[in-house]
Amino acid sequence: MSTVIERIRKALHIPQGGLSEDTRANVVFAKGAGWAAPAGDVPAGDLPGLIAQIRTEAGHLNLQVHECASAEQCGAELAALAEGRRPEWGTARQVMCWSDPVIQGLGLEARLAGTDISVRTVPERERFDETERAEFRRQVVDSYMGVTTADLLVADTATLLLLGGRGRGRSVSLVPSIHVAVVPVGRIVRTFRDALRRLDARGLGLPSNMTFITGPSKTADIEATLVHGAHGPREMHLFLLP
Amino acid sequence: MNSPEDYRSSAGKAAADTRLHSALAKMRDKVGRNALNLYTQVDAQADPRLKAKDVRRKVVNNLDVVLTSLAAKITGRGGHVHFAPTDLDAVEYCLGVARRHGVRRVVKGKSMLSEEIGLNAAFEAAGIETVETDLGEYIVQLKGETPSHIIAPAIHYSREQVGELFAEKLGEPYTSDPPTLTAMARKALREKMLTAEMGVSGGNTACAETGHVTIVSNEGNIRMSSTMPRVHVVLLGIEKVAATLEDHDVLLRMLTRAAAGQKISTYVSYVGGPRLEDEPDGPEEFHLVLVDNGRTRILGDPDFREVLHCIRCGCCLNVCPVYLKIGGHSYGTPYCGPIGAVFTPLTRGVNECHHLCQGETLCGACKQVCPVDNDLPRMLSLLRAKLADGDPRWNVRPQSRGTKAAFAAWAWIMSRRPALDLLLRLGRAVQRLLPKPSGWIRRLPGPLSGWTRGRDFPPLAKESFTERWARTRGRKA
Amino acid sequence: MTNRPKRVTLFIxxxxxxxxxxxAWAMVRVLEKQGVELVHPKDQTCCGQPAFNAGYRQEAARLAERFLDVFEDAEAIVCPSGSCVNMVRHHYAELFEHQPRLLARAEAVAAKTWEFTEYLVDVLGVTDVGAFWKGQVTYHDSCHLLRGLGVADQPRALLRQVRGLELVEMTRSDxxxxxxxxxxxxxxxxxEALLETKLANVQSTGAETVTGCDMGCLMHMQGMITRRGLPIQVRHIAEILAGEER
Structure with missing residues (x-):
């Protein structure tokens, strides 16, 4: 029993014979009335409006939005983007992708086969040894572009939710200078609240790591002047798939 | 920590520093005075501050339950949770982790708590290079100073000063262009973040229900510091937690608006343990250090428990007329501004910090913008009462017998109209002797002389309102 | 708008x-012009705020209890000071938190205590008091009046009806x-640093006069104006509202 917990109980005058810990826990972790109801999928008719909202938000964030009619179009545009960019560090060009059907469906490796750009995918393994981890790390550090999908896309603020897990990699959306997120529009929710409700509805099996990402990195630490591009990616693209 | 004399002299210098004022005015105008507009965006129906306050109150009043749940979930994932009763204990724990891993370099995300416990100095003394990665903290660290604002640590520097600093310390050509300066820091810090063995960050809140610490940032440095090094240590005050994901809906939206005028920050990370076996990256070890360091004592006093609701957004700083004039360094403590004026005396001694309790006007601007509806003026007023009459519970000695006697005498006189009338007549006689070149009193003697340093003082009128009413309107009950 | 009392007790x-x-005499003229009968309890002295503000609650409580003795038979209590009314309305309850009978008395008195402009607009329902004042005037929102009592519109509504007066808002009047x-x-x-900023903001409006509802603030301003010979005139709002045609 931690001294600190004891001190807390003493400070709160948790009385003898007062509410049991379970009862208190029930109160503390109780859900509000409007929370538990499942947040259904957004009706298809609402999507254009929400996408317009995403575009507006993205404008303020320096997030570049590409609407694609098909995976084919998306793949072509993404390949063109990769070809048009020079790396920030060094000269070698490498793209690191999450291992995910959405990304596999773009055929990037094939499209960039004839170029100097190498395309790598995060290995899906049950476990990694030290060498394998070090290798993966080196490859991410050497990548000028990281391609991920997103599990949810919040229209209100153009925010992406990236859950951690197998075949993913936290550093892919962080270390390369350019972050590309490819997201089917069916994953759009309206608000941050809706996103949290969806997460909650998954039950308590949330991964040990997840991140909400809203645009490329920025800072205003010098004279409160906004500068895009701090330590995280300095450029970010959102590709929307049907 | 500043002594009262240091406070006075720092504040005096800063009060004349117009460049500091215009730097802080940016925080005031962009964030502070805009806060109420931003809050109305959060909820059209009910005041979101009251909801946020309810959430915080619920958690603080059940802190044992919440922390126990958080700890259990994190340890269930293979993370380590350490409850640190004191700052020294927290530092010892972090040093222990660092030593076990042979850590030579630590990268840090911004953490006011790490300032509070003196972590950097302890690491440096142990020969561990400690690099701040938040741009503002990095600047301040290169300068060898401490942060002057909870959210914008380097707000007191001009871009020219940053340019000179980077030219000197990083060997870069001088520039005062913020994007270029930021790119210099990006390059310098990337190498550090990729080679450090340990990352230390603070936390903005936590979700006890799911077992995650929530970290909010714009720069990406905290994500880097908590993803790339082998070990990630989070320092979190015991009160800075939430119970459910639903709580986060309100708290985070208020935090980012109050702190930076943003609907949401660039990154909101939920970290709840080390990487899993099948994750290709992420820290192999995760430690959450929950720090008490005086907070449970505050918890035990219902008058002050509310101060633990604070979510460290810094909004109160951005509207405090005193802070905006004297800047963060004048306070001489990690937490400055109105929140610092209450939290610091309660954790470091009310008598020792009496200047913090008394050095503001209780104008109430902080209360107006606080996203969790804290009443800091009420608590400051209570601290003043303790300084006036003492309080054994908080080890407060009465500050000044002389002032007590003066107020007691004043109250005695004010309890008797004839005594007051007599005093006024005496006063009118005495004031004839005081210099009044422009009609008002130029110099007051003794303890009141502070007023006449730069202002004249009004003389007593020839006849009080009461006297003239009695004279002209007769006796009316 | 509450029922109009026949008689107002002056809390000066x-x-x-x-x-x-x-x-205070200006306030008397304005109220009597509205047909209000005035009473002034001669024994009144102070609401206790200076002591409370400095932390001397025992002394403040003594004066607060005395205030209740002096004023509680009044029908309506009106005061030309926002901070004093804030003391009565909010801090008396704090002082008597653990004394139920005093607390009840304090709450009863607080319910019938108003700041002057609040009383004119919210109780008497009047914004045009028939005043004259030539020139530009800027208004200072004093802290306790604004944030404690929520009074901001009433003084401005009154000033806007003053003939010849042009109300000019200063930067960050609050x-x-x-x-x-x-x-x-x-x-x-x-x-002094805060005061300098306030006076600079006053001067930037170009107005000749600054007004407000709290004499503490106004005398603070006048103190530096006199010392530095600044070309600003300071008037309590009552004096403006009592202004007559010349």
């Missing part, structure tokens, strides 16, 4: 009573002037 702030009685009671004496460096 100690600073006004002893140093600036003309402001920013503290730096008075803060004993703060002004104990921390003069900071207090």
């Amino acid at each position: 702030q100690c600073i006004i009573d002893s140093c600036f009685p003309d402001a 920013e503290c002037c730096g008075f803060g009671g004993t703060f002004a004496v104990k921390y003069p460096e900071i207090s």
Whole structure:
């Protein structure tokens, strides 16, 4: 029993014979009335409006939005983007992708086969040894572009939710200078609240790591002047798939 | 920590520093005075501050339950949770982790708590290079100073000063262009973040229900510091937690608006343990250090428990007329501004910090913008009462017998109209002797002389309102 | 708008009573012009705020209890000072938190105590008091009046109806002037710096006159204006509202 917990109980005058810990826990972790109801999928008719909202938000964030009619179009545009960019560090060009059907469906490796750009995918393994981890790390550090999908896309603020897990990699959306997120529009929710409700509805099996990402990195630490591009990616693209 | 004399002299210098004022005015105008507009965006129906306050109150009043749940979930994932009763204990724990891993370099995300416990100095003394990665903290660290604002640590520097600093310390050509300066820091810090063995960050809140610490940032440095090094240590005050994901809906939206005028920050990370076996990256070890360091004592006093609701957004700083004039360094403590004026005396001694309790006007601007509806003026007023009459519970000695006697005498006189009338007549006689070149009193003697340093003082009128009413309107009950 | 009482009991702030009685006489003229009968309890002295503000709650409580004795038979209590009314309305309850009978008495008195402009607009339902004042005037929102009592529109509504007066808003009219009671004496460096900013904002409007509802703030401003010979005139709002055609 931690001294600190004891001190807390003493400070709160948790009385003898007062509410049991379970009862208190029930109160503390109780859900509000409007929370538990499942947040259904957004009706298809609402999507254009929400996408317009995403575009507006993205404008303020320096997030570049590409609407694609098909995976084919998306793949072509993404390949063109990769070809048009020079790396920030060094000269070698490498793209690191999450291992995910959405990304596999773009055929990037094939499209960039004839170029100097190498395309790598995060290995899906049950476990990694030290060498394998070090290798993966080196490859991410050497990548000028990281391609991920997103599990949810919040229209209100153009925010992406990236859950951690197998075949993913936290550093892919962080270390390369350019972050590309490819997201089917069916994953759009309206608000941050809706996103949290969806997460909650998954039950308590949330991964040990997840991140909400809203645009490329920025800072205003010098004279409160906004500068895009701090330590995280300095450029970010959102590709929307049907 | 500043002594009262240091406070006075720092504040005096800063009060004349117009460049500091215009730097802080940016925080005031962009964030502070805009806060109420931003809050109305959060909820059209009910005041979101009251909801946020309810959430915080619920958690603080059940802190044992919440922390126990958080700890259990994190340890269930293979993370380590350490409850640190004191700052020294927290530092010892972090040093222990660092030593076990042979850590030579630590990268840090911004953490006011790490300032509070003196972590950097302890690491440096142990020969561990400690690099701040938040741009503002990095600047301040290169300068060898401490942060002057909870959210914008380097707000007191001009871009020219940053340019000179980077030219000197990083060997870069001088520039005062913020994007270029930021790119210099990006390059310098990337190498550090990729080679450090340990990352230390603070936390903005936590979700006890799911077992995650929530970290909010714009720069990406905290994500880097908590993803790339082998070990990630989070320092979190015991009160800075939430119970459910639903709580986060309100708290985070208020935090980012109050702190930076943003609907949401660039990154909101939920970290709840080390990487899993099948994750290709992420820290192999995760430690959450929950720090008490005086907070449970505050918890035990219902008058002050509310101060633990604070979510460290810094909004109160951005509207405090005193802070905006004297800047963060004048306070001489990690937490400055109105929140610092209450939290610091309660954790470091009310008598020792009496200047913090008394050095503001209780104008109430902080209360107006606080996203969790804290009443800091009420608590400051209570601290003043303790300084006036003492309080054994908080080890407060009465500050000044002389002032007590003066107020007691004043109250005695004010309890008797004839005594007051007599005093006024005496006063009118005495004031004839005081210099009044422009009609008002130029110099007051003794303890009141502070007023006449730069202002004249009004003389007593020839006849009080009461006297003239009695004279002209007769006796009316 | 509440039922209009026949009789108002005057609660005159100690600073006004002893140093600036003309402001109180101006309030008397304005109220009598509205047909209000006035009473002034001669034994009144002080609401206790200076002591409370400095932390001396025992002394403040003594004066607060005395205030209740002096005023509780009144029908309506009107005061030309926002901070005093804030003391009665909010801090008396704090002082008597653990004394139920005093608390009840304090709450009863608080319910019938108003600041002057609040009383005119919210109780008497009047914004045009038939006043004259030629020139540009800027208004200072004093802290306790604004944030404690929520009074901001009423003074402005009254000023806008004054014939010949042009109301000009200053930048950050709601920013503290730096008075803060004993703060002004104990921390003069900071207090003066805040005051300088306030006066600079007043001057930037080009208005000849600054007004407000709290004599503490106004005398603070006048103190530096006199010392530095600044071309600003300071008037309590009562004096403007009592202004007559020349």
